């Protein structure tokens with residue numbers, strides 16, 4: 001490959017003439033005659049040639065148009081016909097693969113169809129078509145990957161018509177593994193039974209949802225469930241606010257008090273502590289509930305604990321739960337008791353569904369930018385292409 005030929009970046013082509021106007025025109029042809037692609041014998045004759053005009057990558061803000069003379073061969077040995085295949089140029093396309101990739105990458109990075117149709121001189125429908133083509137290619141590159149070892153499961157809203165979807169996230173690699181329409185066992189059954197390598201999953205992080213717990217126990221037999229810290233703390237706070245409502249409906253509506261009650265104890269200043277103390281003195285039951293809740297939250301926020309320490313903390317936690325069981329917070333105690341194991345596991349790990357929630361925000365933005373998706377499959381392709389893929393599309 002000579003210097004001028006290598007600028008084209010297409011193997012096997014020889015540049016014959018270059019015309020640099022407002023558009024760069026390059027005339028090229030294959031360097032040598034090929035052997036027969038069917039019988040691999042050499043004597044082929046050129047039956048005809050045809051000219052192909054293709055858009056190629058832009059150079060210095062100028063569009064490059066490639067004119068290639070492509071020979072059509074006839075094999076004298078096996079009497080078959082074939083065209084000269086050129087790497088990076090696919091049959092019937094009017095742009096090289098490099099050019100299509102360039103358009104895709106620009107559009108993916110946020111350049112609008114309108115702008116691209118000016119700079120690259122293609123229609124906006126073409127930009128859309130090429131975009132879809134590459135998104136599909138990205139997703140197909142993902143199809144062979146195996147089930148993640150640490151899985152995050154959560155639901156998110158898809159559309160008013162089709163309802164909720166379930167997100168499966170690879171928490172170790174910070175990638176969306178898949179999105180599936182539905183959040184109940186019957187709607188996920190088909191997907192989950194076909195899922196390859198389910199038994200490899202070691203841990204599943206999820207919120208305190210009974211449906212998901214049953215799904216995980218059924219379809220991921222070797223996985224241990226870890227509850228998500230954020231959701232557990234939220235559940236506790238939610239229950240506490242309800243109890244407060246029962247004890248003192250007027251005080252519950254006071255925004256200043258609400259802010260003090262919700263905060264962690266260590267975030268309060270001395271003055272705020274005194275103010276809160278004065279209020280709580282009027283309601284002894286609420287007072288004891290408040291302090292129990294604070295203790296519980298402190299316990300729940302612990303992470304990276306060794307097994308020995310976890311045992312000590314477990315004793316404390318069970319004591320607190322039994323204390324709650326005797327109080328008006330009976331339902332909370334029951335829920336915590338039934339999720340005791342996943343909550344205790346939470347101490348040993350730092351993984352949480354924060355990543356999953358972050359992806360949900362990103363997916364929401366994608367959905368909004370597209371003015372909503374009607375077709376779930378298109379949505380899934382888009383999500384996987386943006387949140388699940390981490391490589392380079394192989395040129396050609």
Ligand SMILES: [Zn+2]
Pocket residue numbers: 036037038039040041075076077078079080
């Ligand atoms: Zn042949």
